[in-house]
Amino acid sequence: MKNLRLLMLVLFAVTALSTADVMAQGKSKKKQKNEKKGGGPPPWAPAHGYRAKTRYVYFQDYPVYYDNDRGVYISMSGKNWSISAKLPDILKGVDLFATPKIDLDFSGDKPQELFDEHKSKYPGKK
Template sequence: MKHYRVLIVILLALTVITATDTMAQGKSKKKQKSEKRGGGPPPWAPAHGYRAKTRYVYFKDYPVYYDNDRGVYISLSGKNWSVSAKLPDILKGVDLLATPKIDLDFSGDDPQRDYDEHKSKYPKD
């Protein structure tokens, strides 16, 4: 009878350990998925259906685009364009909710190639 109780305690302990490990792995996978896609749209973007409708957002007062599919900013730095998941320095301190943005009808991977056209079509305010 004593061996039976020890066996039950061991089985219960293994069940608890396995369940805890499985729950932790599930949370970790969800977190990784969320991090991979950037945790949703940025705070300045409308959340519901935004990504499905528009891939690129052009900040018309700045040489910056935001790629909703990849969750990255494409910005002009000197003479070169750079891609980064971090907010470009030129937008730091800018009220992104209030700054003018244009949803671009562009399906390629490099909207910056048409920057001169975008700049003249959507002049600064």
């Protein structure tokens, strides 16, 4: 009887440790996935469900898009478009909480190809 209790206790401990290890690995993978995406939405984005609701944000006063899926900015640099995880120079010093932004209903990979359309549909103040 004593051996049976000891065996059950050992089995319980092994199961509990295995479950804890699996749970820790799952959290680690989620954390790694978020780090690849830039660690979550940018500080200027609304807090809950932002990525799920829209993929691209168009900065109305600037030739800049933000891609929520990839966590990158798409901005015009001279006559060309560039992609960067860093805030584009044109937005440095801009209050990103207050600047007008449009959540685009666009599912493609290159919203910048429709920039002229976006600029005329959503004219900015500048």
